[in-house]
Amino acid sequence: MRALFVPASESMSDQAAVLFINQAFYHAFAMRDVAAMALVWSEGAAVSCIHPGWQAIDGREAVMRSWTGILTNPQAPKISCRNPVAYVHGDMGYVVCYEVVDGSFLVATNVFVREEPTWRMVHHQAGVSPRPPVEEGDPPEPTMQ
Secondary structure: OOOOOOOOOOOOOHHHHHHHHHHHHHHHHHHOOHHHHHHHEOOOOOOEEEOOOOOOEEOHHHHHHHHHHHHOOOOOOOEEEEEEEEEEEOOEEEEEEEEEEOOEEEEEEEEEEEEOOEEEEEEEEEEEOOOOOOOOOOOOOOOOO
16 A cells, blocks of 8 residues: 555644645545545544535445546546645544635535544535635636636
């Protein structure tokens, strides 16, 4: 199994580690990498996922089956993460962020638990959102001319 993420350690704050695994999730999604996506998700805790417009999915096998279907679909949309903010409470952390999906916007909550030596995802949920607030350093939105 290849190393996908940095172990949770004294050299990286919990908040930074949660943001790092959140970025690993979006990288796996953007690269359509089923193996990397599997590494992000917990193997020990109960997991669930709510894709936009889907019913809730429970259990690692069903969640991974949904991601395999999405990531191997040649029509799957391109995605990027914007404005992630991490919150950590003991061995649980979550990120609230915006997803840009083919020019549309979703707001997402990604929940993680500490599984030594790193953090792993236990829940992802995304739904339709207005345009996210612009942060300093964000690239300008494309305009039609």
